[in-house]
Amino acid sequence: MMPQQSLQSGELTVTENGGERVTPFDDIAAVHALYEDRIFRFLLLSVRDRDAALSLTQDTFLNAWRTRASFRGECSLATWLMYIAVNLLRSHTRTESFRFWKRVGATAVSAEDLKLQLPHPERSAEAKLIAQSELEQIWQRVEALSRPQRTIFLLRFIEEQELAEIAKVMHMPIPTVKSHLYRALDHIRASRSTGSKKKGKR
């Protein structure tokens, strides 16, 4: 078993303990405590259903523990977990694609939710309203992105993952990841410039 303190660094390596390989996933409870929020967040934003996201999060950790022998420490724990989560997400959306689309928006994160959670330390009421409006606008644009563009955008700007990690997680070469990411960002930039032009016209 891995001592829990060593997991606080977040980046752990595989160790040899008397000839026996020990992976961080041997102490799955500690890994779960550290990464559950992150995996759930990514899955909720992707699947747009909190019950399904919770179920997939549990499956992610279960699969991580089952396949712990194949973890060689070549990537971070977060990348490995995200890799499993993306695989589960793919099979989930493939098998339940109809119900998935039917359920869209049922318990998803909405623009209204985000506006309520907007951090506003020492902001004037006007600045707060402008920030809420911009947040709503950008979230609507993110929601309108294609699935790979959206996933890559979330991994990059919400989960703050490196491009190489995203490529590994998404089973894509880095240039493809960059292409999706730039298109997504371009789309958001274009919508913002259109929005500002409209505001200017008024």
Place this chain on the structure above:
Amino acid sequence: MNNEHFTVEEMEALLSNPEMRERSQHLRVCGQCSEEVESLSAVMGDLRAAVVASTEVHRRLAVMPEPAHRMPLALWSAIATAALLCAAAPIALHHKPVHVAVVQAPVQQTQASVSDDQLMSDVQEDLSSSVPQGLLPLTAKDAPTGATGAISSSKENE
């Protein structure tokens, strides 16, 4: 970086690496790009913070059932009380025929009082008559019977 505005690749790199913003020469001279980077950076920061907070709320709701599901005891006790009241009300109403029986008693008393009156009137008649009924002479009621008998006997003789 040249004097042209930032491409999407450069913009992505600037948004992902705050250190690059400090080193960028173009940002110092181009107000438009500087404003765009600042604005996008602020909104991305807000988006990230809001998404993290919002998904935490969703996670709590997913892990713990909503409060409405956690108080069925009070709800069930209220429903049980209402059901008991509904069941008890018709029973209480059904017990009212006891009063109806009390109402019927005067009818019996009336019947009894009628029979008593009849008895009293019979006694009065008996007392008022000087001759007892058994000793009274034959009334006209008996006479036709005898006359017809006489006529029939005379016809037989003829």
